[in-house]
Amino acid sequence: MFDRVMTVMQDDLVLLALPAFFAALGVELLWGKKQFRPVYESQDFWASMRIMVLTVFVDLLPKLGGIFLMFLCYDLSPLKDTVSRTIPWWIVLFFLDDLTYYLFHRANHEVRWMWAGHSSHHNSQYYNLGTALRQGVGERVAKYLFWCPLALLGFDPVMIVTMMSISLIYQYWLHTEAIDRMPKWYEFIFNTPSHHRVHHGSNTRYLDRNHAAVLIIWDRLLGTFSEELVSEPVRYGLTQNITSQRVLDVAFGEYGNMSRDVKRAARWQDKLAYLFKAPGWSHDGPDKRSNTLRQEAGLD
Template identity: 50%
Template sequence: MNFQTILEQLQNDKAIPFAIPIFLLAMLVEWYLGKTEHADFYKRKDMFVSLSMGILSGIVEFFPKVLAFIVFYYLHEISPLRDIVGRQWWAWIILFFLDDFAYYWFHRMNHEVRLFWAGHVPHHSSIKYNYGTALRQGVGERVHKFMFWLWIPLLGFDPLMLFIMIGLNLIYQFFVHTDLVHKLPSWYENIFNTPSHHRVHHASNIRYLDCNHAGVLIIWDKIFRTFSEEKDGEKPIYGLTTNIETYNPIRVATHEYGAIFQDVIRAKKWSDKLKYIFYAPGWSHDGEDKRAKTLRKELGV
């Protein structure tokens, strides 16, 4: 497969480009419906950062995506299931679950490995929670993202099919980024990721930290014990535990990498240097342990 063929194949992955006008329309509708109840629901500077992150992440993702497509192609070629798994209806259903499972672990590791968190943290940097926040994608996470899906082509699923499913999953996730929808029917809340569940994920309240990593299905969080219910008496506080107070897109995209570098330089032992890179955010060799799991344990949740 040559580079030209790869680009031609990737051009058939039209899920996200098709959805962009829908995203923009949804943001306009959300702003209109929410402006009376939330006077500052959308803030111009905040929205500028979100749009900048969306554009920048798309640019940065280009080469990792091409490389991933090539790797997926060759893994699919050596799969013993490649002639069994095609694009039958049942294959799409199986792929939906496999992709969503991969996304759960990709997202969870973005919160539990500080180097990965540095690439994901821009998505959580806004103190607003609206459809615009959904576009505030992590830039650095684009580099390591696709390695969490490497095992799926080995099960016989072709790369274009996989990329389409990844895109559809992300489209669903866009619509859980809203404060206007309180709760959906209980049966839906029990199975699927919803605005209520994802508000928890974006909250900086200790009770909610590092919970609800779901893409489409909330069942993964329940199975792997990372689920937290949104409590009526504890409104989510959006943003980071320590907000960065800037609207500079480059600063938003890179600030945590700089913080890791400073901590690595400060640490004397090599074991501590590595822990600053690979342990969860909040770990310190000479200060208070502020990792989410530690804070939640101290709170008793």
């Protein structure tokens, strides 16, 4: 079992893609200078790079444990002799992986303790390929559990982790303002920079929208889609932006906010609500959850 797990750990396509990521980042930087656009800010960029390095180390044990659980689920699956590494099964896995990512990503925005681990990917007020590398640090702890059901369905963990990597590589290019719109048919089916700019917006209209990985159809079908409007430019960052670029504040600051809210509540029901309800819920103040804000603004 250990040998199988380590083999999957070593074959990480995302790490192999890093040189291409940084090459694209350099091209975007030159584009921003040519367009006289403040695409990058020095302190913000280096905060993103420090978060990237931190994520690599934090991810090691959860990934190791997650892949181990995947193999346990796979060995228990009655379908493991049915599913094979053939093209039809890869296609099925693509859709299942993409839906799994949508559900995981949506949960990161709608469950407070998960948002605390994901918020570092959103707390930059700049939108660029460096921000793409500013991953959610704490979210790594629970991430791989979401994909274990695919192993129970008979998919080899090697296939699952490979598909997860392909999905993350696709998502990298979404974090740019250098691409305005793709063709209409592509925008309708696939996630694009325009759709993902919305996802990083703090505008009430854009909050907690467009959770897709590759296919935007999940958002369209499940009611979480929003178009990027020319009349309403995206404001990047959080509804209450952080002011520090210290790596611990960027990576774990929201855990502190959540902890203070939990301590503030007297009833255990409210304490649990601060962990499991969406960000913005309060037991003694206005409801600032995104769905509530949209309803009050007449956007839903």
